[in-house]
Amino acid sequence: xxxxxxxxxxxxxxxxxxxxxxxxxxxxxxxxxxxxxxxxxxxxxxxxxxxxxxxxxxxxxxxxxxxxxxxxxxxxxxxxxxxxxxxxxxxxxxxxxxxxxxxxxxxxxxxxxxxxxxxxxxxxxxxxxxxxxxxxxxxxxxxxxxxxxxxxxxxxxxxxxxxxxxxxxxxxxxxxxxxxxxxxxxxxxxxxxxxxxxxxxxxxxxxxxxxxxxxxxxxxxxxxxxxxxxxxxxxxxxxxxxxxxxxxxxxxxxxxxxxxxxxxxxxxxxxxxxxxxxxxxxxxxxxxxxxxxxxxxxxxxxxxxxxxxxxxxxxxxx
Amino acid sequence: xxxxxxxxxxxxxxxxxxxxxxxxxxxxxxxxxxxxxxxxxxxxxxxxxxxxxxxxxxxxxxxxxxxxxxxxxxxxxxxxxxxxxxxxxxxxxxxxxxxxxxxxxxxxxxxxxxxxxxxxxxxxxxxxxxxxxxxxxxxxxxxxxxxxxxxxxxxxxxxxxxxxxxxxxxxxxxxxxxxxxxxxxxxxxxxxxxxxxxxxxxxxxxxxxxxxxxxxxxxxxxxxxxxxxxxxxxxxxxxxxxxxxxxxxxxxxxxxxxxxxxxxxxxxxxxxxxxxx
Amino acid sequence: xxxxxxxxxxxxxxxxxxxxxxxxxxxxxxxxxxxxxxxxxxxxxxxxxxxxxxxxxxxxxxxxxxxxxxxxxxxxxxxxxxxxxxxxxxxxxxxxxxxxxxxxxxxxxxxxxxxxxxxxxxxxxxxxxxxxxxxxxxxxxxxxxxxxxxxxxxxxxxxxxxxxxxxxxxxxxxxxxxxxxxxxxxxxxxxxxxxxxxxxxxxxxxxxxxxxxxxxxxxxxxxxxxxxxxxxxxxxxxxxxxxxxxxxxxxxxxxxxxxxxxxxxxxxx
Numbered sequence: 051x052x053x054x055x056x057x058x059x060x061x062x063x064x065x066x067x068x069x070x071x072x073x074x075x076x077x078x079x080x081x082x083x084x085x086x087x088x089x090x091x092x093x094x095x096x097x098x099x100x101x102x103x104x105x106x107x108x109x110x111x112x113x114x115x116x117x118x119x120x121x122x123x124x125x126x127x128x129x130x131x132x133x134x135x136x137x138x139x140x141x142x143x144x145x146x147x148x149x150x151x152x153x154x155x156x157x158x159x160x161x162x163x164x165x166x167x168x169x170x171x172x173x174x175x176x177x178x179x180x181x182x183x184x185x186x187x188x189x190x191x192x193x194x195x196x197x198x199x200x201x202x203x204x205x206x207x208x209x210x211x212x213x214x215x216x217x218x219x220x221x222x223x224x225x226x227x228x229x230x231x232x233x234x235x236x237x238x239x240x241x242x243x244x245x246x247x248x249x250x251x252x253x254x255x256x257x258x259x260x261x262x263x264x265x266x267x268x269x270x271x272x273x274x275x276x277x278x279x280x281x282x283x284x285x286x287x288x289x290x291x292x293x294x295x296x297x298x299x300x301x302x303x304x305x306x307x308x309x310x311x312x313x314x315x316x317x318x319x320x321x322x323x324x325x326x327x328x329x330x331x332x333x334x335x336x337x338x339x340x341x342x343x344x345x346x347x348x349x350x351x352x353x354x355x356x357x358x359x360x361x362x363x364x365x366x367x368x
Numbered sequence: 369x370x371x372x373x374x375x376x377x378x379x380x381x382x383x384x385x386x387x388x389x390x391x392x393x394x395x396x397x398x399x400x401x402x403x404x405x406x407x408x409x410x411x412x413x414x415x416x417x418x419x420x421x422x423x424x425x426x427x428x429x430x431x432x433x434x435x436x437x438x439x440x441x442x443x444x445x446x447x448x449x450x451x452x453x454x455x456x457x458x459x460x461x462x463x464x465x466x467x468x469x470x471x472x473x474x475x476x477x478x479x480x481x482x483x484x485x486x487x488x489x490x491x492x493x494x495x496x497x498x499x500x501x502x503x504x505x506x507x508x509x510x511x512x513x514x515x516x517x518x519x520x521x522x523x524x525x526x527x528x529x530x531x532x533x534x535x536x537x538x539x540x541x542x543x544x545x546x547x548x549x550x551x552x553x554x555x556x557x558x559x560x561x562x563x564x565x566x567x568x569x570x571x572x573x574x575x576x577x578x579x580x581x582x583x584x585x586x587x588x589x590x591x592x593x594x595x596x597x598x599x600x601x602x603x604x605x606x607x608x609x610x611x612x613x614x615x616x617x618x619x620x621x622x623x624x625x626x627x628x629x630x631x632x633x634x635x636x637x638x639x640x641x642x643x644x645x
Numbered sequence: 646x647x648x649x650x651x652x653x654x655x656x657x658x659x660x661x662x663x664x665x666x667x668x669x670x671x672x673x674x675x676x677x678x679x680x681x682x683x684x685x686x687x688x689x690x691x692x693x694x695x696x697x698x699x700x701x702x703x704x705x706x707x708x709x710x711x712x713x714x715x716x717x718x719x720x721x722x723x724x725x726x727x728x729x730x731x732x733x734x735x736x737x738x739x740x741x742x743x744x745x746x747x748x749x750x751x752x753x754x755x756x757x758x759x760x761x762x763x764x765x766x767x768x769x770x771x772x773x774x775x776x777x778x779x780x781x782x783x784x785x786x787x788x789x790x791x792x793x794x795x796x797x798x799x800x801x802x803x804x805x806x807x808x809x810x811x812x813x814x815x816x817x818x819x820x821x822x823x824x825x826x827x828x829x830x831x832x833x834x835x836x837x838x839x840x841x842x843x844x845x846x847x848x849x850x851x852x853x854x855x856x857x858x859x860x861x862x863x864x865x866x867x868x869x870x871x872x873x874x875x876x877x878x879x880x881x882x883x884x885x886x887x888x889x890x891x892x893x894x895x896x897x898x899x900x901x902x903x904x905x906x907x908x909x910x911x912x913x914x
Contacts, residue, residue, distance in 0.1 A: 075914075114754055115914055134757040138654035142755040148748035153672055161669045165662075165756035166654035213654030213756075246650045387838065416834055423839050431848035435715070436703045449703075563683050570688060574695035584702045 062126040065090055065217045065248045066111055072119035073106045080106040082272035083120065088217075088250055093243055095266030096252040097259045097354060099364065103272040104252035105145060108221050111250065112142050125217065138166055141210030141247075145221040147202045149209070151195040155186050158194060159209055166213040176212055183238065184208035200231030207238065211247075218242065220251045224258060236261050256354035268354075270362045280354055287360045288352035289314065291330035295323040295337065295344040305342055312336045317359050326356070386424050386461045388569040417515040421457070425523055428453050432579075440581055442603075442612035447527075454525045455534065455605035456578040458516050462509050462538040463598050466546035467569055469505035471553045471562065478554060478642070488643050498550065498635035505546040506539055513538035520609070528611020537608055541601040544624040547631025548597075554638035572598045597627050656757045659765070666758070666766020667773065681774075686781040689727030693720060693786055696847065709849050713793075713878060720791035721800045721873035722846040724782050725807050728775045729866050732808030733815050733837055735771055737829040740819035743767075744911055751912070760908040767816065768809060768901065775808045776801060792877065799876040807869030810893045813900025820907035840864050845871070868892045 066088040073081040081103040088094045096104040109115035111124055113133035122129055124136045149158050156177050163173035181187045184204040194202065203223070210218060223239070224232040239262055243249060253259050259266055260280045268276045268283070276283055293313070297305050302323060310316055312333055313325035323344075327333040330349030337344070359365060433449035441447035477483035484497055517534050520526055526534075552565065576598035582590055593599050600620040607617055657665065674681070693716075701715030710718040743750035753763055779801035786792065815832070822828060843853060844866035853861055861867045868889040875881030 109914075112755060114912065134656045134759060137755060138656050138757040139652035144748075144751065144755070146748070148752040150669075150673065150747065150749055150752075152677065157672050161672050162752070162756070164665050164668060165657075165753060165758050167657040167661075167757070168653060172653070214650060214652050215654070216650045216652050420834065420838075423842065427842040427847075430852050430854065431842070432700070434852050435709055435848055436700075439703060560677065567683055567687075570691055574691050575699070579695060579700045580703050584699055 063090055064088070064123070064126070066094075066122075066124050066250065068107075068110075068120065068122045070120035071107070071110065071117055071122055073103070073110060073115065074118040079118075079272050081110070084267075084269075084272075084274045086267060086274070088248065090216075090248055091243075091246055092264045093239075093249040093251065093262055095259045095263035096250070096269055097254070097256070097263075097266050097358070098252075098269035099254050099358075102254075102269040104269055105221055106272075107269075108219055108250065108252055112140065112219055113137050138213065139215060140217045140219060141213065141215030143207050143210045143218070143220040143223055145225070147206045149194050149202060149205060152193065154191050154193055155181060155197075155205055156190045158205060159212055162209050163212040168213065173212070180208040180211055183211070183241075185234075198231075200227050200234065203227060203231070203235060204238070207235070211242070215247065217248045217250070220249060222252055222254070224255070225253075232258075256358070259354055266354075268358060268361055270358075270364075275361045276357065283354060283357045284352045288356040289326040290328045290352060291326075292350055292352055292356060293325040293327060293330045293333045293337070294348040294350065295325065295342075296321065296346045297323070297344050305344075308340055308342055309337050312340075315360075317356075319365070324356070324359075326352070386420055386457055386464065388464050388467070388566060388573050417512050418519060420461075421516045421519040424457055425450060425454055425519060425525070428457075429523070440583070442607045442610045443614075445610070445612075447610065450523075451525045451527070451609070452581075452606070453579060454520050454523075455609040456576075456602040458513065458520070458534060458538055459541050459598060459601035459605045460573050460576075460578055461516060462513060462541040463545045463572070463601065464569065465509045465512060466505050466542040466544075467549040467565065469508060470501065470546045470549035471556075471565055474501060474550050474553045475556050475559070475562075478639075479557075484639060485643055488639075494636040494640035494644065495632075497639055498547070498632050502543065502546045502550055502632060502635070505550075506542045509542035509546070510535065510539050513542075526609050528609070530608050530611045530613065533608045534605055537601070537605050540621065540624050540628070541598075541605075544597060544601075544627040544631065547628050547635060549631075551631045551634035551638060554635060554642060572596050576602055578602055597623060600624055654757065659762055662758050662762035663765035663769050666753070666763060667770045669753075670766075670770040686778045689723055689778070689782050690785050692727070693723050693782075693789065693791065697723065697791065698789065709852070711849075711874075711878060716789065716791055717793055717878065718874070719847060720786050720789075721797065721803075721877035722844075722870040724779055724786075724800050725804045725869040725873045726841050726844070726846045726866060727782065728779060728804035728808035729811045729869065730837060730841065731778065732771060732775060732812035733833075735774070736767075736812040736815035737819055737832070738826055740767065740816050741822050741826045741829075744820065745823075754912045760912040761905050763912075764816065764901070764905055764908045768813065771812055772805050772809060775805045779804045794877065794879055796879065797877040800873045803869055803873045803876065806890075806893050806897065807865055810865050810869075810897040810900065813897055813904050817900060817904035817907045820904060820911045840866050865893055865896055 064087055066086065068084060068086045070083045070085065071081060072079060072083050084103075084107065086107070096102075096107060098104050106115065110117050110122060110129065113124065113129040113136050116130060125139055127136050129136055150161070153161065159177035159180055160173045163176055164170075168176065178187075178190075181190050184201075184207065186201060186205060186208070189197065189201070194205065197205070207220075207223070220239070224235050227235065236258070239249065239251075249262070251258070251262055253262075263280060265279050266277070266283070267274045276287065278286065295305075295309070302318070306316075306318065306323060309323070309325065313327045315326040317324040317326075325333055325337075334347055334349060337347075355365070429450040432453070436449040438446040439449055439452050441452050487497055488494070513535050516538075517526075517531065520534075521531070549565070556562065556565075575593060576596040577593055578598070582593050582599070585593055600623045604617055604620040604624075607613055697716040697719045701719065704710065704715040706712060706714050750760075750763055754760055758766075783792075783798070783801055815829075818828070818832075819826075839860075843857075843861055844864040845861065846866065850858060850861050850867065871881075871889045872886050872893075875886050
């Protein structure tokens, strides 16, 4: 890329660099002018609710969706003109698995690998290696159709690794999986990070973002509303702790005025009240001291969910 | 009937009625077919109910018929080829429609949608389900048959008032094949096995004396043709359309009725065994 | 600092990319050839037996059949009609599925393969399938005594071209289909079946009323049937054959260009 003198496309420092990037569908801007940079070796996240523009951004980076406006470089190349060359070096895990469910696990890996110009011998060996990685070796010659959701997801991730990608795009990698399957996947992604695979992850799940991302941007309505590491964002946009108060149905509004001044900031959710304070315990005592008796209380650490609530006034998942 | 409630949501009849149905899809065929049924609209049924017999009968009138001229019809009298083939096409259409309606949708409801599991959780039993599904297929087939007979009459292809009996005869053919089709579909395990059904239906369609008299076959294989249930439907309808009635018709009706009975019993047993076992 | 990775992926040239798609289809076919063999291989033969031999026994060789036995008259056209039907069938729901249900087209275009190469691979694979079923049909029909001259081997090629010419526009239609594909069922009923019946497959065009004959003239199957009979039965006007061939090639080229455009529109958004 021209801006960075030392960056050549074979070994770029910036894996992705977008400036004033816009994607419009008809008259509607799904991505409304964002600046984004992803550095070699990091795990970068797009956090936001459905419809925030995460997937549109990912599709532009994956060179299957031309930008409407702005600048975009992936591996220091232009997706507009170098789509195939970029796609040869990246791996894509789509939001919904698109495996060939009528083929076997092994065939899925081998057939896919061939599209990257790999030799037969190479894909044969690579398939074995990847099935091991995905813990699917014992299902190697089984059809994909009856596999569990977690297994299919692991296979999709394994498939995206078949060309040893420098950059891996993961669109909602663990949505719809049970907790055990998710933790297994997170472990695998961490392993890939150790191997130097740059990762871009979209998610609407704050736990996932906190687990996986070195750095992330919060997206809402096609725009980036904040950027930083998970801990930075929490520090900047929330307090250390949060006190959650639950009241009997209908009483929350009445109780709000009695406790609102006890914290620097509060949020009203349909089923509970959140008081943001650095010392949750002390705040709870103060609540009790005023004779307010919630049905239940919870003191917890701030999360990215709170950051999102602060920035957009909405929850990530409704 | 309670069991029909689910099916009424799906508008009938996207089968290629006269040609045996095809399966053009790979794996997701299931999803495709079901959705097509849910979303299809009435006008397609109305239009195609009349358009298909017109297209086929026109082809036979101007095309095939002109090549052949007259052939020996029921009772040995010579009839125009198109008049010879029209009742057979009606029988084939009843068969194909019935098979189509009772194989894929039933398979889907049985294996994927679990509709019958839900029904069996009510006071309904396997026999109710079998009869309900089959009846529904027959009703839908009946609509087409009426359209077909009307087109035949308009084209001057019926030679006797007995031709009104073509409609109940078509219903009987529908009933026989619907019940057998439904019984068979309880044995299917994956969508790709539908090709086996086609493998049976297509030869029945082509070789049941549909397009030429059974006398074309060498004597040694004629008995084979007579094993085909469609052959009995074809002969029955041919006689009715021409107004040539004889005792052999009782035999044809008997074969079809027996097939229907066997199918209903087999279906209810299978559903019982699969879901209540 | 994590190690620097170098991807092993490369961009393959277009023809090879298309061939890699054929390999992908082949991986599927190797597992499922039995079920598809019936519809593409055996079914046209059943038609040949029923119509060529059975129905044909009722037909006197005469002016309508160009003086030929009905079996000889209908055999080449049934090959072409079979290729047309499976070409259209294979390009409808299976192609829509690539976009919509199975989503394998989405998976493939995430690799260096482009939508255009994907389409090319699909057509190439179809050509191979049509060749295969044409050869099976031709060999079995030979045992029926359906062929009169060595030139009949060319009928397989005519079937492939006609099948592809009908398939390409259907692929374009599939790429522009976002619903469940009900339009294909309408197409099979109101386009494909009438086309099979009224394209001089079973009886000559002269029997079709003159006012309706233009429908036959625009039917690609009719053009294919004419060439197929020309090579199988002989005695054809080379100029007419060239004209029919030109029609098919033009349709194929137009269909491919349209399909390519719509494949890009569907996959690159």
